[in-house]
Amino acid sequence: MFTRVRMSYQESAPCVAVVGVTGAVGQEFLSVLSDRDFPYRSIKMLASKRSAGKQLSFQDKAYTVEELTEDSFDGVDIALFSAGGSISKKFGPIAVEKGSIVVDNSSAFRMVENVPLVIPEVNPEAMSGIKVGMGKGALIANPNCSTIICLMAATPLHRRAKVTRMVVSTYQAASGAGAAAMEELELQTREVLEGKPPTCKIFSQQYAFNLFSHNAPVLENGYNEEEMKMVKETRKIWNDKDVRVTATCIRVPVMRAHAESVNLQFEKPLDEDTARDILKNAPGVVVIDDRASNHFPTPLEVSNKDDVAVGRIRRDVSQDGNHGLDIFVCGDQVRKGAALNAVQIAEMLL
Ligand SMILES: NC(=O)c1ccc[n+]([C@@H]2O[C@H](COP(=O)([O-])OP(=O)(O)OC[C@H]3O[C@@H](n4cnc5c(N)ncnc54)[C@H](OP(=O)(O)O)[C@@H]3O)[C@@H](O)[C@H]2O)c1
Incomplete structure (x- = not known):
């Protein structure tokens, strides 16, 4: 640098x-x-x-x-x-x-x-x-922006305990589809509130007050291109052709910044307190994980910010011992993504 x-x-x-x-x-x-x-x-x-x-x-x-x-x-x-x-x-x-x-x-x-x-x-x-x-x-x-946001949080944990499987669900903002999509979300919101039919030029269906599967083309295997980008790019970036990744990518009517629920399975045990400490010290990552006040990352809080925010850091109770964690990640995908x-x-x- x-x-x-x-x-x-x-x-x-x-x-x-x-x-x-x-x-x-x-x-x-x-x-x-x-x-x-x-x-x-x-x-x-x-x-x-x-x-x-x-x-x-x-x-x-x-x-x-x-x-x-x-x-x-x-x-x-x-x-x-x-x-x-x-x-x-x-x-x-x-x-x-x-x-x-x-x-x-x-x-x-x-x-x-x-x-x-x-x-x-x-x-x-x-x-x-x-x-x-x-x-x-x-x-x-x-x-890809969703891959960047996910791996900013998953990589520090991967370095410690080696991720063997990752399951991602995304909640992706309008800004990920460009300036015209942001304008369409704003316009549709006005139209719906005024009782008018929504203008659908960028997306084929109503976006305001709705959510839908990511608009990327759906492939023969049933995944859409956005989901397969997460699968393939993770393997290339981690230089690990064996890591198992699956994703479901969804567009939500948020103007800016993506959110992602990420479930991780590890080769070595990693407890949630150690994971929280690792993430607190990770460059480009902030931890927002306040269970008492139910305060966790939101797209609004990370909009126009450089850092990716991580919270909901918890042991995955469906996996044995400390071999699984759930985390929730938000990042401004126009910026860090x-x-x-x-x-x-x-x-x-x-
Ligand atoms: N939005 C995101 O969060 C995001 C994240 C990661 C990657 N990306 C990628 O970044 C790229 C742009 O995304 P965006 O969201 O910024 O889209 P956008 O808001 O629609 O902007 C597209 C830009 O490309 C220019 N352009 C279009 N056709 C052109 C041409 N024939 N010659 C020269 N310039 C041309 C446009 O210029 P005019 O104004 O003159 O049409 C405009 O400046 C895409 O590949 C997208 O996948 C986007």
Whole structure:
């Protein structure tokens, strides 16, 4: 990790491009870059033709959004991508060819062999040797937001007692589906309260005052793509092809931040007090676990926060001895689940 500096603009700092800058994650990129005083020599704001010419303000300076084209990456050291999988698939390799290090938020390259899939607190070693100035471009993938939030809490426990099986149920916010989904939830809420039929453009069914199975395509095995991302990405990030993971992913009408119920089975015994202590000391994790006042993590409390919150830490009474735990995790998936994680990766490139 680099030492933070007060002034972000530096002659020796990298040239940065933000691809998808007008979107939910793109806007969060700007906020995180600014909050963390990320050093940059120049910054390019890229989006689709629709947004070209739009004015954006960043650190008291006006920028014009440019249309993403094949020439966008000339001289760019670090390209932060969040414009969807098809854009990443097309423009990611072009950027790498031009010498940029691409940190990609889409699922396009996550499971590609030799593309590091990184949560800085969990597996920084996966991207060792990749640095700005190494003379060539590279691709690094940001994991799925639900995977990041889950593994931020599960990994410190896994390191101590080795997780052999993990059962996850998610409660996922509108923000995970982008800026337009957030607008739709707000609009539908008004419409339902006014007795009007809800507008369903982003999701095929009523979202306000409802919940439904995640909108990702359902696969032949009955799981949806979001669920299988959690299964496969966990194995890659933990470098453990044997860990058994199953997930049920649900969209809930929460504006921002995902919640997840996580059941863990361990090879070695791990009691709940030790687990609580481990989590209290884990980087990027806060424990909110107040049984007396029934106060546990909520999406509202973690919205716009960097840390993932963990609570409901308790022995799983369905498992023998101390070989199972239940935990409840909340994290801002636009932030730690996307923009913050990617900027932390970018910091490790310096
Ligand atoms: N939202 C999350 O919590 C989250 C978490 C992890 C990963 N991700 C991933 O991040 C990506 C973006 O998600 P989001 O939620 O930010 O979506 P979003 O709010 O819909 O934003 C999409 C962005 O992509 C840009 N874009 C679309 N088509 C483009 C094109 N042809 N050329 C250049 N730019 C184009 C849009 O620009 P215009 O405004 O010009 O259309 C906009 O800036 C997706 O791959 C998503 O899976 C999202």
